[in-house]
Amino acid sequence: MIRTITIRLALLVAMLVPGAVHGQEAEWQSVLNAARGQTVYFHAWGGEPRINAYIQWAAREVERDHGVRVVHVKVSDTANVVSQVLAEKSVGKATGGSVDLVWINGENFASMKTNELLAEPGWATTLPNWDYVDVENKPTVVMDFTVPTDGQESPWGMAKLVFIHDGARLAEPPASLEELLDFAKANPGRFAYPQPPNFFGTTFLKQVLVSLAPDASALENPYDMTIAAETFGPLFGYLDELHPHLWRRGKAFPKDASQMRQLLADGELDIAFSFNPGDAAGAIANGELPPSVRTFVLDGGTIGNTHFVALPFNSSSQEGAKIFANFLLSPMAQTRKQEPEIWGDPTVLNVGALPAHEKALFEALDLGAATLKPENLGPVLPEPHPSWVGALEEAWKDRYGASGG
């Protein structure tokens, strides 16, 4: 009896699967049809001209191929976008929202998710190009800062904290946080990090926090006030020691990573950092950094994560936004993104599993002398749970951000 049911079920599944695939295709076709003529307001950080140019290219491609117009709304801080959608929800604007797609990850995603500002779960895994995403080897494409994405955001690129130095000025870069501190003491004013809550500044804090916290596993769980003091203790001990030797003695901070890169180019700083392993190579190709610049990581690993695009609940151009998200995932768009002159941002796809032609695209990439080989990038340290970030930024502000120097 049980056997017959199993057989029947197996038969049923066998009959349904091709149909299911067919159904998916038909469904995507209906998305394509609905999207034609839509305008997608893509809210994305706009502080990096190279990335802006890449987005413009992608926008032109989808307009040509699918008749979807994409407008890049350049934002200075993604938190503003969250605030905007939240305000719209509060005034009851359930359709026709001003944001159709947002470049996002981490605490902003978590905040949108808890406030129910995102489109229904699962859309991301229905995108045709989702099949190529490297879910197996890159767990962060479905776990954004320990929060499950539930298909509510589609991965766009991989980020890993790397440090950048000018080999002509600094031959042997520090290999650990202790050595970095020693370096700063020996070379006052030549290291800096952007002022939190800037994304890159916070990332540096998280790197130190995760590396030095007495119990790093506590950071994978939501913020716990009772252990905050002991968890933050070593971090602030480190910063207290570091700050007098920072650039401008910690009385002023670079605004973001691109300013830090500019300061490295000027020779004000000896060490900068980036969340994009290909950043230095790209900046060399662009003439923004001298050719002697190299990339390095710290022993024990650096923070790494994935960045995504997400759909707000009240977008009226959801189909167009999905088409754009799917295009961003395509092997063609992903290889172009990884080219150092274009952007240098690593792919979220499983290159090994791609069809031969697409695989060849990635293999032909020249990542440049300044980019570390994937095997030299070191282990990936997990991001802390997003709820720690707010507390961390508040604690930092209380301690260093409001002293007036």
Add this chain to the structure above:
Amino acid sequence: MIRQGGKPDVPSVLIALLMAGPVVAGLAGTALPAFGYLPVLGFETFSLQPFQALFAEPGLATSAWISFSTGLVASVLSLAIVLVFMAGWYGTRTFGRVSRFLSPILSIPHAAAAIGLAFLIAPSGFFVRLLSPWMTGWDRPPDLLILNDPDGFAMTLGLVAKEVPFLFLMTLAAMNRPHLGAYFKAGATLGYGRMATFFLIILPQIYPLVRLPMLAVIAYATSVVDVAEILGPTTPRPLAPQLIVWMNDPDLSMRLMASAGALLQLTISALAITFYLVLEKFAGIAFKSSALTGKRFRQDRNGQIASLLPMLLILVLMALSTGLLVLWSVAKSWWFPAAFPQVLSIDRAVNAVLMAGPALSATLTLALLSGVFATALTLWLLEARGFRKKRDSKKLKMLIFLPLLLPQIGFLFGLQMLFLATGLGGTLTSVLLSHLIFVFPYAFLALSDPWNRLDPRYEKAAASLGISRSMIFWKIQLPLLLRPVLVTLAVCIAISVGQYLPTLMIGGGRIETVTTESVALASGGNRQYAALYGLLQLLVPLAGFTLAALIPNLVHRNRSALQMRG
């Protein structure tokens, strides 16, 4: 003449509504959330909680103090530089040259000026490069806290460099009155030095006209956002940019605190203005008692030279800053300590201009529309009031200047909420409306004097020939005033291009102009792009002023009396 006795004065009422309406509504929209009431976001009970949260913020006192001190010091310093220079050099050839250079500086938007200044004075900036390494021994930039210093010196300098040209032109306009030469002569005959003559005889007559612009400068400087973003301190920020951060926080209850902060900002600006009025009183007493002693201050050669120096310094700073914007905009690689770019490339400049297309067209649309509306409204108001022989009305003037005397942030918060609630937020129309609030007062300022100076006999002669009122306006008054009308239009364009906060807040990020772009890029890293946008920001008003100078000569090419002399 036809009398229009009983009819209500439509233009005056309309303009009063247009100016005061948004300000009052905006103020209310700011004040209610400050006391916890913001029903659209679900806050429906009045409380003092927002203020408690505000005062618990770390660094609030420092933020407030920086806003107060930098704004007040920059304003007073600017006025002092202008007045002392006027006293020392008015009517000389040097004076003519300086004023020719200062007018174009006025058209440089604040953000562009701040970006250029940053290129100049940063530790890796042009000055240090020029002297390095041969003189300073620095082959790398020194670790000096020049930009973003916690006391706000860099920000003060940036404000002074922009407010001096403004106050200078306002003072110059005030000096444009009959018999001034006779007073100078009388002073000299009585044996007073040139500077003493100015301060004891001239200044008391012209000061009432300078006062309003000066108060506007204080209100602006104590609440500035764009200059503070680029040159101001960040640990903590001055109050106004800090409010923007709170306003955009994903935690919506922070908006209540930000509104409370906006009321604090209003208080701080009001305090600065009050402080200045007290200062003014003391200065008045000092001048009066000095006049009563009868001292002549005949030897003022040194004072004269000293009065020239700060003015020249500002001219040089601004000229170099603008030059650096041009140079950086074509510099692909320019590494320290080179005083000239290593690699020049026009490609990226061209590319960036193409990419800036949408921002540029939004800028031009806003500038032209607000310019045309503001100028037309001003003309309508002046014509109607002139016809009713109401040449001067203090109340209306106060209403018109109200938006300039309040910190923008104080009522823009509320306006933003109103637009959000009406669904108009983020549209070009709402941004245009917000620009108009700030553009109109300048249009009125620029045009009312030339209008009132127009010889009334033209109008009378025409009327006595039986020509209608509208014909008088179109055929006589407007052609005669072509030059000032075009200059007014150019002023409006410059003011509209310079609007950062209204565009940012009312536009909700969707309306991008070259100004919002250039502030965003200036705080980023790529100097070439920052320079390019700064330059675009500067070119639009410059084109306006150039056309305003050229068109009348072309139109009036066969009317020698209407040609520009000199």
